[in-house]
Amino acid sequence: MTFACGKRLFALIMSPFYFFQSRRRRLKRQKWRKRLRRALFPFLLSLPPTVWGNVNDFALIEGVRIQPPAAAVLSPGTSQPNHPSPIHPLPPLELTAGRVLLQRYGCTTCHQFGKSTPAPTPGPALDAIAHKVSPTWLAAWLEDPFTYLPASRMPRVVLTPTERREIAAFLLGLSPGWRLPSRPDLPPDPYRGSDLFDALRCQQCHRVGGEGGLRGPALDRLGTKTSRRWLYAFLKAPHIAQPGTPSHSFHLVDQDALDLCEFLVRRAPSGAELPDDFTFSEQDTILAHRGLRIAIERGCFQCHAVRSLRGPSLPMPAAASTADSWLDHHRATGETILQFHFLPTARLAMHRALQDTTSIPNPVALPSDFWKLPIPPQGSTPEAYSPENRDLAPEACASCHVRQWEEWRNSRHARSLSPGLLGQLVDEENPGFIQHCLTCHAPLSEQYRTVTDGDFTPDHGITCAGCHVRAHRYFGPAKPDRRLTASRFTGGQHGDAVRTPAFRQSEFCAPCHQSDLAGLAFDGKLLQNTHGEWAASPHSAREETCQSCHMPDGQHFMTGIHDQVTVSRALDLEIDWKLSPETRHLRATVRIHNRGAGHHVPTYVTPAIFVKVALGDERGGVIDGTLQTRIVQRRIQLFENRELFDTRIPAGGAWLFEFASQLPAHAQLLTVVVEVDPDHFYRSFFEQYPSDSVQSASLIQQAHAQILDSPYILFVRTITLE
Missing domain, CATH: 1.10.760 (Cytochrome Bc1 Complex; Chain D, domain 2)
Known part of the structure; x- marks a missing residue:
């Protein structure tokens, strides 16, 4: 079970106190909340080991490090512990840094290393x-x-x-x-x-x-x-x-x-304004020579090739003396030789890379500790790394991965460190409770300090590094034309980046979107069972993964229930009706088919879908007394630990609504409206939340304002009754 278990159990016990609104009881309520915290967390630690699931090796409880008992981590839908992934040991970061520098300084652009074919560049060649x-x-x-x-x-x-x-x-x-x-x-x-x-x-x-x-x-x-x-x-x-x-x-x-x-x-767009022409002297070779150096230092040749700059092939691996001579070559003076004065750490890393052609095969799975949450600190960065490689901020990644960053920054993942979450944490005195919340909402250990110090960056919740960086090692999806093989030296911006198809598998999303088998349940059903629903669906058999719908073609919008287009692709609306001419009795059947989603719709307890059916007059007005509403939702009662109802639509299933009414004389239309409220649960939660400070109240108010406009109309069907 993830951190959400502890948070929700705490909410379960504390829920009655959320309804006290009197100022006279505020101090008394705060006193009881502190007492309950002290009693609650030792109780959580006494639960079976498997309850802890994906949490860090320790939790900070009232300022004391408490080591939970060792336990096997269970995969969703299984009863056997995970085994370490078959991944080979990764080369040291010094070697990775050296390969990054060989690419950054254009060595791999000018020279062919060994017998390998130069890797294709993502940008066009610049010769012409x-x-x-x-x-x-x-x-x-x-x-x-x-x-x-x-x-x-x-x-x-x-x-x-x-x-x-x-x-x-x-x-x-x-x-x-x-x-x-x-x-x-x-x-x-x-x-x-x-x-x-x-x-x-x-x-x-x-x-x-x-x-x-x-x-x-x-x-x-x-x-x-x-x-x-x-x-x-x-x-x-x-x-x-x-x-x-x-x-x-x-x-x-x-x-x-x-x-x-x-x-x-002449098809140039109107109004296109360009700066004045550059003028160059044909004999100004010094200017062009400086331009080549700047292009190398700015990393232009990481993406572009210039065939006219091809130098001699360099046999790999090189002896130590040979590597020294190659690096010293660019310290010499001469009109045709680019001069580079490498820092000692950079030279040492490049020297290592020239001598060692060790590479790694593409692993089938991620390392077994990849989703150890919170993600352990990245540690010290190799000195030879460029500023972009040192920085964990998404803006550093955006210098090259522009499209992915533009898509991510408007996603729900980016906004997971939201005002609604922060409003619940700013007054929290227990660091262990805060850490449980941030385990999935801001999983990097580096983010924990920024949140507790109040120095966090808004809309930087689940960042690029949260999914792609471990100990300054880069992981990403495998690309058929850019795979690392043992016989090929490619270098690259990230050196020995680990490319694995695990990024395209549903199991990659499970650590934060699936409760463990011993997780919080209501009437025997896990509170969070998205991966389990997918595993039991026809989509799993067809190898349609989470990424197939939420990240098609590697897109990072990661849309879901909040996006009308995404939901409309998953659901189909079907209406059958029959009117008896003799009795003027109308019977209509409304069906919503879940053809596209690989899990229940909705999969969580927070959204609700309202299906409204009514009769209308010739002007489209609703006739009084004919409106009927049904809800597609899983609704629970937290403080009673029970499920009130579950009318969600399973993958491949359908939801049915039988509408019957005696047709008034002036009724001419049958209207069906399907409305989605992605934040239905949070509306009452934010309205009743008892903030203990002005800052908390401001954040909760901001969160409540953000969800006011989140409901949307998914379908509207109007049928003329004849």
Whole structure:
């Protein structure tokens, strides 16, 4: 059982006190609450060992470390303890740091290590960028790629104006090894180019104005980016202008290519403003040399390759003396040699990485202690790590993982450290109670100190590190084209990142979304049984996991009951009705099918779904006395430890509502409304919560205000009765 058991048992015992609202009883109530805390937590510790489940090795109870008895951790739905995962020992962090630095300084861009093939880069090669883009566009792109392309995968790299100018000088001085053909001196006709665009069916592969195919890039912004000369050359021979691009199925004569080029260039969005053109001296090689250094130091070559910079292959593993000579090579002076003066710790780590090609196979499962909660402190970071690798804040991850961060920061996981939770903790005097709450709401040990000190960051509950970092080792989902194998040295931003398919399995979510077998139960049913419901559903047999619905394609929105689109994909509404002409008696059957969710809907006790059926007149008004309401919910009575009712819809099941009514003379419509209230339980909870301080009352009031608008209409069906 997770920390929620202790919290809910405490709430169970304390619930009667939440209804005292008189100020005269406040001091007396506080006194009794302290007494009950002292009595409650020793009682919890006396429970069977399996009750503790996923908690830390110790709990802070009234300032005293109490070691719970050793116990096997039970997997949801099983009766056998977990066994250690078959994962090989991980290389030391010094080796990982060295591989990070080899990638960061561009070593893996210029040199091929051993007999392995260089790993593919996520960004495009930059060899032909000088021919392809205009200096004005390059200046704007380096300043902020999201201004030009809001969905850009490239992060915002902090550069001074001088550094942007130097990098631009380097990129615009690159030569792809071939010359652009000259444009013929013919007048272009953009209107004829538009007709050619339609006749050649270019939109089957390219999007224009938001419509078209996805095989090729969108073509709306070519005018602000691409030079006419390069675009003309690309239309004539795409496989030459941009190697690796398949040729078109058609051949364009000079006039056709000119007309089509002019049409595409003029499709630039109106109002696009770019800075003045950069001007460079053709003999200013020093500026370009500085630009190369800045590009390396800013990590550009972690994502982009420059084939013209290829250096000699380096046999791996290297002897100690050989590794020294390679690292010393870039301390020498010379116009063609980049000079690097590595810190002693960085040099030592890179030296180690050049001598050791040890890698790890992809583990099938995570280490057995991966979900030891709270997550133990990360410990000291290797000195060779870059600032981004040292920082556990999500904003550090956002420097590269822009899309994932943008999705996460608006998710319920980000807001798990919410005002409603903090309002219950600010007056709490027992650190053990606080730790139990934060075990899943803010699982990093580093977060515990910030919360207790009041120095926490709002909306930073379950962060990137909570799922992806353990002891400064990075874990993530396996990608078929980027797997680590023992015969391949790839380096990478995170060094020896552990890639495992466990991140795509439902068991990954269970530690915080499933009570253990001995967890808190009402009438024999676990309070939290989401993973158990999934395991017993048809979705489990079809290998449709939690991530299939809540994180499709690796998205980090992690939507659920609060999102109307997500719920509408899971449920279907079906209405059958029959009206007797003789008696004017109406019978209607309302069915809600759970076809999409792999668990009960709703799975928790906090939401409620209201199904309302009523008769209406010709204007759509509800006829008095005809409205009937039913609730889809699991409702419990905490302080009586019993379940009041459970009308939830299991996975693959259906919910039924039989509506019967004598039809009034003016009744012409049958209306069915399905309304979802994701925070139904918390409304009365926040209204009755007895805050002991102004800060607590303010937070609880803020939490109550946040859920006022959370209900939404899921379905509305209106049937004309004939």
